[in-house]
Amino acid sequence: MTSKDTRLVPITAKESEQLRQTAITIQLRHVIEEYQNGLPIQPNGTGKELDNTFIINNQGYEISGKVVPEVIYQLSAFYKQRNRAATVTINNYSYSGPEIVFSRGQYYLLFIKQKSQQHFSTLVSEFFHSVSIWQILAALGISFLVCFALAWYLTRPIHQLQKATKAIAKGDLQARAKDFIGKRADEFHDLAEDFDLMADRINRIIMSQKRLLSDVSHELRSPLTRMQIAASLAQKHNQATDDPSNCSHHIERIEVEVERLDELIGELLQVAALERGQQHQQVDTFVVNDLLDVIISDAQFEATANNKEVVFVESPMIHFKGYYNLLARSVENVIRNAIRHTPEGTRVTVAIKDAGPHFSIIIEDEGQGIDESHLDKIFEPFYRPTEARERSSGGTGLGLTIAKRGVEVNDGTIKATNSSNGGLLVTITLKKNRRVN
Ligand SMILES: Nc1ncnc2c1ncn2[C@@H]1O[C@H](COP(=O)(O)OP(=O)(O)OP(=O)(O)O)[C@@H](O)[C@H]1O
Numbered sequence: 185m186t187s188k189d190t191r192l193v194p195i196t197a198k199e200s201e202q203l204r205q206t207a208i209t210i211q212l213r214h215v216i217e218e219y220q221n222g223l224p225i226q227p228n229g230t231g232k233e234l235d236n237t238f239i240i241n242n243q244g245y246e247i248s249g250k251v252v253p254e255v256i257y258q259l260s261a262f263y264k265q266r267n268r269a270a271t272v273t274i275n276n277y278s279y280s281g282p283e284i285v286f287s288r289g290q291y292y293l294l295f296i297k298q299k300s301q302q303h304f305s306t307l308v309s310e311f312f313h314s315v316s317i318w319q320i321l322a323a324l325g326i327s328f329l330v331c332f333a334l335a336w337y338l339t340r341p342i343h344q345l346q347k348a349t350k351a352i353a354k355g356d357l358q359a360r361a362k363d364f365i366g367k368r369a370d371e372f373h374d375l376a377e378d379f380d381l382m383a384d385r386i387n388r389i390i391m392s393q394k395r396l397l398s399d400v401s402h403e404l405r406s407p408l409t410r411m412q413i414a415a416s417l418a419q420k421h422n423q424a425t426d427d428p429s430n431c432s433h434h435i436e437r438i439e440v441e442v443e444r445l446d447e448l449i450g451e452l453l454q455v456a457a458l459e460r461g462q463q464h465q466q467v468d469t470f471v472v473n474d475l476l477d478v479i480i481s482d483a484q485f486e487a488t489a490n491n492k493e494v495v496f497v498e499s500p501m502i503h504f505k506g507y508y509n510l511l512a513r514s515v516e517n518v519i520r521n522a523i524r525h526t527p528e529g530t531r532v533t534v535a536i537k538d539a540g541p542h543f544s545i546i547i548e549d550e551g552q553g554i555d556e557s558h559l560d561k562i563f564e565p566f567y568r569p570t571e572a573r574e575r576s577s578g579g580t581g582l583g584l585t586i587a588k589r590g591v592e593v594n595d596g597t598i599k600a601t602n603s604s605n606g607g608l609l610v611t612i613t614l615k616k617n618r619r620v621n
Protein backbone atom coordinates (compact mmCIF):
# COMPACT_ATOMS: atom_id res chain seq x y z
CA MET A 185 0.00 0.00 0.00
CA THR A 186 2.26 2.76 -1.19
CA SER A 187 -0.15 4.64 -3.37
CA LYS A 188 -0.06 8.37 -2.63
CA ASP A 189 -3.79 8.96 -2.65
CA THR A 190 -4.70 6.23 -0.17
CA ARG A 191 -4.16 6.22 3.57
CA LEU A 192 -4.42 3.24 5.82
CA VAL A 193 -6.13 3.68 9.12
CA PRO A 194 -7.34 1.09 11.64
CA ILE A 195 -10.80 -0.28 10.94
CA THR A 196 -13.45 1.06 13.34
CA ALA A 197 -15.54 -1.25 15.52
CA LYS A 198 -18.68 -0.21 13.70
CA GLU A 199 -17.24 -0.87 10.29
CA SER A 200 -15.92 -4.22 11.43
CA GLU A 201 -19.33 -5.17 12.77
CA GLN A 202 -21.02 -4.15 9.55
CA LEU A 203 -18.50 -6.14 7.65
CA ARG A 204 -19.14 -9.22 9.74
CA GLN A 205 -22.88 -8.93 9.43
CA THR A 206 -22.63 -8.49 5.73
CA ALA A 207 -20.37 -11.44 5.45
CA ILE A 208 -22.71 -13.83 7.15
CA THR A 209 -25.82 -12.92 5.29
CA ILE A 210 -27.45 -15.84 3.72
CA GLN A 211 -27.73 -13.84 0.60
CA LEU A 212 -24.00 -13.72 0.20
CA ARG A 213 -23.55 -17.36 0.86
CA HIS A 214 -26.25 -17.97 -1.61
CA VAL A 215 -24.48 -15.89 -4.20
CA ILE A 216 -21.23 -17.68 -3.61
CA GLU A 217 -22.95 -21.03 -3.87
CA GLU A 218 -24.63 -19.97 -7.06
CA TYR A 219 -21.24 -18.94 -8.35
CA GLN A 220 -19.81 -22.32 -7.37
CA ASN A 221 -22.70 -24.04 -9.09
CA GLY A 222 -21.70 -22.20 -12.24
CA LEU A 223 -24.77 -20.00 -12.36
CA PRO A 224 -24.35 -16.44 -13.78
CA ILE A 225 -24.40 -13.62 -11.21
CA GLN A 226 -25.74 -10.13 -12.00
CA PRO A 227 -22.99 -7.60 -11.33
CA ASN A 228 -25.48 -5.00 -10.06
CA GLY A 229 -29.10 -4.85 -8.95
CA THR A 230 -28.96 -8.00 -6.85
CA GLY A 231 -29.66 -6.04 -3.68
CA LYS A 232 -28.39 -2.99 -1.91
CA GLU A 233 -25.79 -4.86 0.10
CA LEU A 234 -24.51 -6.80 -2.84
CA ASP A 235 -24.21 -3.71 -5.00
CA ASN A 236 -21.71 -2.30 -2.53
CA THR A 237 -19.96 -5.57 -1.95
CA PHE A 238 -16.98 -7.04 -3.71
CA ILE A 239 -16.34 -10.80 -3.44
CA ILE A 240 -12.93 -11.77 -4.69
CA ASN A 241 -12.17 -15.45 -5.28
CA ASN A 242 -8.79 -17.07 -4.69
CA GLN A 243 -7.72 -16.29 -8.24
CA GLY A 244 -8.24 -12.61 -7.53
CA TYR A 245 -11.45 -12.07 -9.57
CA GLU A 246 -14.68 -10.48 -8.45
CA ILE A 247 -17.22 -13.29 -8.74
CA SER A 248 -20.01 -11.23 -10.31
CA GLY A 249 -17.55 -9.73 -12.77
CA LYS A 250 -18.21 -6.12 -11.75
CA VAL A 251 -15.46 -3.55 -12.04
CA VAL A 252 -13.31 -3.58 -8.93
CA PRO A 253 -11.70 -0.31 -7.79
CA GLU A 254 -7.93 -0.36 -7.45
CA VAL A 255 -8.25 0.24 -3.72
CA ILE A 256 -9.82 -3.23 -3.22
CA TYR A 257 -6.63 -4.84 -4.57
CA GLN A 258 -4.59 -2.60 -2.28
CA LEU A 259 -6.63 -3.74 0.72
CA SER A 260 -6.25 -7.32 -0.36
CA ALA A 261 -2.45 -6.93 -0.72
CA PHE A 262 -2.29 -5.31 2.72
CA TYR A 263 -4.19 -8.27 4.16
CA LYS A 264 -1.76 -10.71 2.62
CA GLN A 265 1.24 -8.82 4.05
CA ARG A 266 -0.09 -8.08 7.55
CA ASN A 267 -2.97 -10.53 7.93
CA ARG A 268 -5.22 -7.60 8.95
CA ALA A 269 -8.31 -6.00 7.55
CA ALA A 270 -8.20 -2.23 6.98
CA THR A 271 -10.34 0.62 5.77
CA VAL A 272 -9.54 3.34 3.23
CA THR A 273 -11.49 6.51 2.50
CA ILE A 274 -11.49 7.90 -1.03
CA ASN A 275 -13.84 10.64 -2.26
CA ASN A 276 -16.26 10.31 0.66
CA TYR A 277 -16.50 6.51 0.33
CA SER A 278 -14.83 4.11 2.67
CA TYR A 279 -13.68 0.69 1.44
CA SER A 280 -13.25 -1.92 4.15
CA GLY A 281 -12.09 -5.49 4.25
CA PRO A 282 -11.46 -8.21 3.71
CA GLU A 283 -13.61 -10.61 5.69
CA ILE A 284 -12.85 -14.19 4.82
CA VAL A 285 -15.74 -16.43 3.87
CA PHE A 286 -15.18 -20.18 3.45
CA SER A 287 -17.47 -22.22 1.31
CA ARG A 288 -16.92 -25.77 0.08
CA GLY A 289 -13.20 -25.65 0.77
CA GLN A 290 -12.73 -22.37 -1.10
CA TYR A 291 -12.10 -19.00 0.52
CA TYR A 292 -13.43 -15.71 -0.70
CA LEU A 293 -12.37 -12.16 0.27
CA LEU A 294 -15.30 -9.93 1.03
CA PHE A 295 -15.03 -6.08 0.85
CA ILE A 296 -17.69 -3.46 1.35
CA LYS A 297 -18.01 0.07 0.11
CA GLN A 298 -20.11 2.61 2.03
CA LYS A 299 -20.59 6.31 2.39
CA SER A 300 -17.84 7.61 4.63
CA GLN A 301 -18.87 8.24 8.27
CA GLN A 302 -15.67 9.44 9.73
CA HIS A 303 -15.58 9.58 13.50
CA PHE A 304 -13.78 12.26 15.30
CA SER A 305 -11.22 9.82 16.68
CA THR A 306 -10.60 8.53 13.15
CA LEU A 307 -10.16 12.04 11.86
CA VAL A 308 -7.72 12.86 14.65
CA SER A 309 -5.71 9.74 14.12
CA GLU A 310 -5.79 10.30 10.38
CA PHE A 311 -4.57 13.81 10.92
CA PHE A 312 -1.65 12.71 13.05
CA HIS A 313 -0.77 10.00 10.58
CA SER A 314 -0.79 12.42 7.68
CA VAL A 315 1.04 15.49 9.03
CA SER A 316 4.53 15.91 10.37
CA ILE A 317 5.50 17.70 13.57
CA TRP A 318 6.97 20.56 11.48
CA GLN A 319 3.70 21.05 9.71
CA ILE A 320 1.90 21.22 13.08
CA LEU A 321 4.47 23.70 14.41
CA ALA A 322 4.16 25.85 11.28
CA ALA A 323 0.36 25.84 11.58
CA LEU A 324 0.61 26.81 15.26
CA GLY A 325 3.07 29.59 14.42
CA ILE A 326 0.84 30.99 11.69
CA SER A 327 -2.26 30.84 13.86
CA PHE A 328 -0.37 32.59 16.67
CA LEU A 329 0.63 35.40 14.30
CA VAL A 330 -2.95 35.69 12.97
CA CYS A 331 -4.36 35.80 16.52
CA PHE A 332 -1.79 38.38 17.55
CA ALA A 333 -2.58 40.58 14.53
CA LEU A 334 -6.32 40.24 15.19
CA ALA A 335 -5.94 41.10 18.87
CA TRP A 336 -3.79 44.12 17.97
CA TYR A 337 -6.31 45.23 15.33
CA LEU A 338 -9.18 44.99 17.81
CA THR A 339 -7.55 46.44 20.90
CA ARG A 340 -5.67 49.37 19.27
CA PRO A 341 -8.81 51.48 18.60
CA ILE A 342 -10.04 50.69 22.12
CA HIS A 343 -6.79 52.10 23.51
CA GLN A 344 -7.19 55.13 21.25
CA LEU A 345 -10.75 55.68 22.49
CA GLN A 346 -9.43 55.29 26.01
CA LYS A 347 -6.96 58.11 25.36
CA ALA A 348 -9.82 60.41 24.30
CA THR A 349 -11.87 59.41 27.35
CA LYS A 350 -8.92 60.09 29.66
CA ALA A 351 -8.28 63.47 28.06
CA ILE A 352 -11.92 64.49 28.63
CA ALA A 353 -11.82 63.11 32.18
CA LYS A 354 -8.78 65.34 32.81
CA GLY A 355 -10.84 68.36 31.77
CA ASP A 356 -9.84 68.76 28.12
CA LEU A 357 -13.37 69.16 26.77
CA GLN A 358 -12.07 69.78 23.24
CA ALA A 359 -10.53 66.26 22.99
CA ARG A 360 -12.23 64.18 20.29
CA ALA A 361 -11.95 60.44 19.62
CA LYS A 362 -11.58 60.96 15.85
CA ASP A 363 -8.29 62.78 16.38
CA PHE A 364 -6.93 59.66 18.08
CA ILE A 365 -8.55 56.94 16.02
CA GLY A 366 -7.59 58.26 12.57
CA LYS A 367 -9.23 57.17 9.34
CA ARG A 368 -11.16 53.90 9.55
CA ALA A 369 -14.37 52.65 8.01
CA ASP A 370 -15.66 50.21 10.59
CA GLU A 371 -17.71 50.01 13.79
CA PHE A 372 -14.93 51.71 15.75
CA HIS A 373 -15.24 54.71 13.45
CA ASP A 374 -19.00 54.82 14.20
CA LEU A 375 -18.31 54.49 17.91
CA ALA A 376 -15.78 57.35 17.73
CA GLU A 377 -18.36 59.48 15.94
CA ASP A 378 -20.96 58.78 18.64
CA PHE A 379 -18.38 59.48 21.31
CA ASP A 380 -17.56 62.85 19.71
CA LEU A 381 -21.24 63.69 19.44
CA MET A 382 -21.64 62.95 23.14
CA ALA A 383 -18.52 65.04 23.95
CA ASP A 384 -19.92 67.93 21.85
CA ARG A 385 -23.23 67.84 23.71
CA ILE A 386 -21.61 67.64 27.13
CA ASN A 387 -19.32 70.50 26.15
CA ARG A 388 -22.28 72.60 25.02
CA ILE A 389 -24.24 71.86 28.22
CA ILE A 390 -21.26 72.74 30.41
CA MET A 391 -20.63 75.92 28.42
CA SER A 392 -24.27 77.02 28.66
CA GLN A 393 -24.28 76.31 32.41
CA LYS A 394 -21.11 78.36 32.79
CA ARG A 395 -22.62 81.20 30.79
CA LEU A 396 -25.82 81.03 32.83
CA LEU A 397 -23.79 81.19 36.02
CA SER A 398 -21.82 84.22 34.85
CA ASP A 399 -25.02 85.89 33.56
CA VAL A 400 -26.75 85.26 36.89
CA SER A 401 -23.78 86.72 38.79
CA HIS A 402 -23.82 89.74 36.51
CA GLU A 403 -27.57 90.23 36.85
CA LEU A 404 -27.36 89.93 40.63
CA ARG A 405 -24.44 92.30 40.87
CA SER A 406 -26.17 95.23 39.10
CA PRO A 407 -29.03 95.72 41.60
CA LEU A 408 -26.66 95.01 44.47
CA THR A 409 -24.28 97.74 43.25
CA ARG A 410 -27.18 100.18 42.90
CA MET A 411 -28.33 99.29 46.41
CA GLN A 412 -24.81 99.85 47.73
CA ILE A 413 -24.63 103.31 46.08
CA ALA A 414 -28.09 104.26 47.35
CA ALA A 415 -27.18 103.14 50.88
CA SER A 416 -23.92 105.13 50.94
CA LEU A 417 -25.68 108.23 49.52
CA ALA A 418 -28.38 107.91 52.19
CA GLN A 419 -25.68 107.69 54.85
CA LYS A 420 -23.92 110.80 53.48
CA HIS A 421 -27.16 112.80 53.41
CA ASN A 422 -27.98 111.66 56.88
CA GLN A 423 -24.60 112.75 58.23
CA ALA A 424 -24.76 116.10 56.39
CA THR A 425 -28.30 117.17 57.36
CA ASP A 426 -29.14 114.95 60.28
CA ASP A 427 -32.68 114.80 58.85
CA PRO A 428 -33.81 111.25 58.01
CA SER A 429 -36.54 112.48 55.63
CA ASN A 430 -33.80 113.55 53.17
CA CYS A 431 -32.84 109.94 52.67
CA SER A 432 -36.29 108.70 51.79
CA HIS A 433 -35.79 108.59 48.01
CA HIS A 434 -32.55 106.59 48.46
CA ILE A 435 -34.43 104.15 50.65
CA GLU A 436 -37.17 103.92 48.03
CA ARG A 437 -34.46 103.13 45.47
CA ILE A 438 -33.17 100.36 47.70
CA GLU A 439 -36.70 98.98 47.97
CA VAL A 440 -37.07 98.93 44.17
CA GLU A 441 -33.77 97.08 43.82
CA VAL A 442 -34.77 94.58 46.51
CA GLU A 443 -38.01 93.95 44.62
CA ARG A 444 -36.06 93.39 41.40
CA LEU A 445 -33.72 91.00 43.15
CA ASP A 446 -36.67 89.15 44.59
CA GLU A 447 -38.29 88.88 41.15
CA LEU A 448 -35.04 87.74 39.54
CA ILE A 449 -34.41 85.09 42.16
CA GLY A 450 -38.03 83.92 41.86
CA GLU A 451 -37.65 83.51 38.09
CA LEU A 452 -34.29 81.78 38.43
CA LEU A 453 -35.89 79.31 40.81
CA GLN A 454 -38.60 78.69 38.22
CA VAL A 455 -36.03 78.04 35.50
CA ALA A 456 -34.21 75.63 37.81
CA ALA A 457 -37.48 73.86 38.67
CA LEU A 458 -38.32 73.47 34.99
CA GLU A 459 -34.80 72.14 34.29
CA ARG A 460 -35.30 69.53 36.99
CA GLY A 461 -38.51 68.33 35.35
CA GLN A 462 -42.21 68.35 35.91
CA GLN A 463 -42.42 65.75 38.67
CA HIS A 464 -44.33 68.02 41.06
CA GLN A 465 -46.87 69.17 38.48
CA GLN A 466 -50.21 67.54 37.81
CA VAL A 467 -51.41 66.51 34.35
CA ASP A 468 -54.88 67.83 33.45
CA THR A 469 -57.15 67.67 30.44
CA PHE A 470 -58.42 71.17 29.73
CA VAL A 471 -59.80 73.41 27.00
CA VAL A 472 -57.01 75.63 25.66
CA ASN A 473 -59.54 78.38 24.83
CA ASP A 474 -60.49 78.60 28.55
CA LEU A 475 -56.84 78.88 29.55
CA LEU A 476 -56.35 81.72 27.06
CA ASP A 477 -59.54 83.46 28.24
CA VAL A 478 -58.21 83.61 31.81
CA ILE A 479 -54.76 84.91 30.80
CA ILE A 480 -56.14 87.42 28.30
CA SER A 481 -58.60 88.95 30.78
CA ASP A 482 -55.68 89.49 33.24
CA ALA A 483 -53.45 90.88 30.50
CA GLN A 484 -56.24 93.11 29.24
CA PHE A 485 -56.19 94.91 32.56
CA GLU A 486 -52.47 95.72 32.19
CA ALA A 487 -52.90 96.65 28.50
CA THR A 488 -55.85 99.02 29.01
CA ALA A 489 -53.86 100.97 31.60
CA ASN A 490 -51.32 101.65 28.82
CA ASN A 491 -53.89 102.40 26.13
CA LYS A 492 -53.29 99.03 24.43
CA GLU A 493 -55.59 96.11 23.71
CA VAL A 494 -55.42 92.29 23.74
CA VAL A 495 -57.82 90.54 21.36
CA PHE A 496 -58.65 86.83 21.34
CA VAL A 497 -59.87 86.16 17.83
CA GLU A 498 -62.54 83.53 17.16
CA SER A 499 -60.78 80.17 17.30
CA PRO A 500 -61.67 76.44 17.14
CA MET A 501 -62.21 74.72 20.50
CA ILE A 502 -59.16 72.62 21.42
CA HIS A 503 -58.82 70.07 24.23
CA PHE A 504 -55.33 69.39 25.52
CA LYS A 505 -53.79 67.01 28.04
CA GLY A 506 -50.79 68.47 29.82
CA TYR A 507 -49.45 70.72 32.55
CA TYR A 508 -51.95 73.58 32.81
CA ASN A 509 -49.88 75.86 35.06
CA LEU A 510 -46.69 75.53 33.01
CA LEU A 511 -48.48 76.19 29.72
CA ALA A 512 -50.36 79.15 31.25
CA ARG A 513 -47.06 80.62 32.51
CA SER A 514 -45.52 80.21 29.04
CA VAL A 515 -48.39 81.92 27.22
CA GLU A 516 -48.58 84.67 29.84
CA ASN A 517 -44.88 85.51 29.42
CA VAL A 518 -45.26 85.81 25.65
CA ILE A 519 -48.44 87.93 25.91
CA ARG A 520 -46.85 90.25 28.49
CA ASN A 521 -43.86 90.77 26.17
CA ALA A 522 -46.23 91.55 23.31
CA ILE A 523 -48.09 94.11 25.43
CA ARG A 524 -44.80 95.67 26.46
CA HIS A 525 -43.57 95.98 22.86
CA THR A 526 -46.75 96.90 21.01
CA PRO A 527 -47.05 100.72 20.72
CA GLU A 528 -49.82 102.67 22.44
CA GLY A 529 -53.12 102.58 20.62
CA THR A 530 -52.34 99.21 18.98
CA ARG A 531 -53.41 95.68 19.78
CA VAL A 532 -52.02 92.25 20.55
CA THR A 533 -53.82 89.43 18.76
CA VAL A 534 -54.11 85.92 20.18
CA ALA A 535 -55.48 83.03 18.07
CA ILE A 536 -55.61 79.22 17.96
CA LYS A 537 -54.92 77.43 14.68
CA ASP A 538 -56.08 73.81 14.25
CA ALA A 539 -53.66 71.76 12.11
CA GLY A 540 -54.80 68.12 12.26
CA PRO A 541 -52.78 66.29 14.90
CA HIS A 542 -51.28 69.59 16.06
CA PHE A 543 -52.58 73.00 17.02
CA SER A 544 -50.83 76.33 17.50
CA ILE A 545 -51.33 79.27 19.81
CA ILE A 546 -50.32 82.39 17.88
CA ILE A 547 -49.51 85.69 19.61
CA GLU A 548 -48.86 88.70 17.41
CA ASP A 549 -48.11 92.32 18.30
CA GLU A 550 -47.68 95.50 16.27
CA GLY A 551 -44.30 96.52 17.65
CA GLN A 552 -40.92 96.70 15.94
CA GLY A 553 -40.25 92.97 15.90
CA ILE A 554 -36.75 91.62 16.35
CA ASP A 555 -33.74 91.61 14.03
CA GLU A 556 -33.63 88.23 12.21
CA SER A 557 -30.20 87.40 13.66
CA HIS A 558 -31.60 87.59 17.21
CA LEU A 559 -34.78 85.59 16.67
CA ASP A 560 -33.44 82.23 17.95
CA LYS A 561 -31.43 83.70 20.78
CA ILE A 562 -34.25 85.50 22.61
CA PHE A 563 -35.17 82.17 24.25
CA GLU A 564 -31.75 81.99 25.95
CA PRO A 565 -31.55 83.23 29.55
CA PHE A 566 -30.83 86.98 29.91
CA TYR A 567 -30.61 87.51 26.17
CA ARG A 568 -31.83 91.00 25.34
CA PRO A 569 -31.27 92.32 21.80
CA THR A 570 -31.85 95.91 22.83
CA GLU A 571 -30.03 95.93 26.12
CA ALA A 572 -30.52 99.52 27.29
CA ARG A 573 -34.24 99.70 26.52
CA GLU A 574 -35.00 96.47 28.33
CA ARG A 575 -33.09 97.46 31.43
CA SER A 576 -35.13 100.64 31.70
CA SER A 577 -38.32 98.61 31.18
CA GLY A 578 -37.25 96.40 34.06
CA GLY A 579 -37.44 92.93 32.47
CA THR A 580 -35.15 90.27 33.91
CA GLY A 581 -34.61 88.55 30.55
CA LEU A 582 -35.88 85.17 31.74
CA GLY A 583 -39.51 85.35 30.54
CA LEU A 584 -38.98 83.57 27.21
CA THR A 585 -36.59 81.03 28.75
CA ILE A 586 -39.36 80.07 31.17
CA ALA A 587 -41.88 80.06 28.30
CA LYS A 588 -39.69 77.73 26.22
CA ARG A 589 -39.12 75.28 29.07
CA GLY A 590 -42.85 75.28 29.91
CA VAL A 591 -43.78 74.49 26.30
CA GLU A 592 -41.11 71.78 25.99
CA VAL A 593 -42.32 70.08 29.16
CA ASN A 594 -45.68 69.86 27.35
CA ASP A 595 -43.95 68.25 24.32
CA GLY A 596 -44.36 71.36 22.24
CA THR A 597 -42.22 73.85 20.36
CA ILE A 598 -42.02 77.64 20.45
CA LYS A 599 -40.83 79.81 17.59
CA ALA A 600 -40.55 83.56 16.99
CA THR A 601 -40.80 85.22 13.57
CA ASN A 602 -41.41 88.75 12.37
CA SER A 603 -44.96 89.16 11.20
CA SER A 604 -45.98 90.86 7.96
CA ASN A 605 -47.16 93.93 9.94
CA GLY A 606 -43.65 94.34 11.37
CA GLY A 607 -44.36 93.11 14.90
CA LEU A 608 -43.28 89.88 16.54
CA LEU A 609 -45.26 86.69 15.96
CA VAL A 610 -44.73 83.89 18.46
CA THR A 611 -46.10 80.41 17.63
CA ILE A 612 -46.50 77.72 20.29
CA THR A 613 -47.22 74.34 18.65
CA LEU A 614 -48.57 71.40 20.66
CA LYS A 615 -49.82 67.86 19.98
CA LYS A 616 -53.57 67.30 20.29
CA ASN A 617 -53.75 63.66 21.33
CA ARG A 618 -50.83 63.57 23.62
CA ARG A 619 -50.16 60.50 25.76
CA VAL A 620 -48.93 61.40 29.22
CA ASN A 621 -47.94 58.73 31.74
N1 LIG B 1 -42.92 91.01 21.38
C1 LIG B 1 -41.65 91.38 21.33
N2 LIG B 1 -41.24 92.34 20.49
C2 LIG B 1 -39.95 92.73 20.44
N3 LIG B 1 -38.97 92.19 21.19
C3 LIG B 1 -39.32 91.23 22.06
C4 LIG B 1 -40.65 90.75 22.16
N4 LIG B 1 -40.67 89.77 23.09
C5 LIG B 1 -39.42 89.65 23.54
N5 LIG B 1 -38.59 90.50 22.94
C6 LIG B 1 -37.15 90.66 23.15
O1 LIG B 1 -36.66 89.45 23.71
C7 LIG B 1 -35.99 89.68 24.93
C8 LIG B 1 -36.17 88.54 25.85
O2 LIG B 1 -37.50 88.47 26.30
P1 LIG B 1 -37.80 87.85 27.72
O3 LIG B 1 -39.26 87.79 27.88
O4 LIG B 1 -37.03 86.61 27.85
O5 LIG B 1 -37.14 88.90 28.70
P2 LIG B 1 -37.71 90.26 29.21
O6 LIG B 1 -39.07 90.47 28.70
O7 LIG B 1 -36.67 91.28 28.91
O8 LIG B 1 -37.72 90.04 30.77
P3 LIG B 1 -38.79 89.20 31.66
O9 LIG B 1 -39.75 88.61 30.71
O10 LIG B 1 -37.95 88.20 32.35
O11 LIG B 1 -39.38 90.16 32.59
C9 LIG B 1 -36.58 90.98 25.42
O12 LIG B 1 -35.64 91.64 26.21
C10 LIG B 1 -36.86 91.72 24.15
O13 LIG B 1 -35.74 92.43 23.72
Ligand SMILES: [Mg+2]
Pocket residue numbers: 517520521579582583584
Ligand atom coordinates in the same frame (compact mmCIF):
# COMPACT_ATOMS: atom_id res chain seq x y z
MG1 LIG C 1 -40.57 89.02 28.99
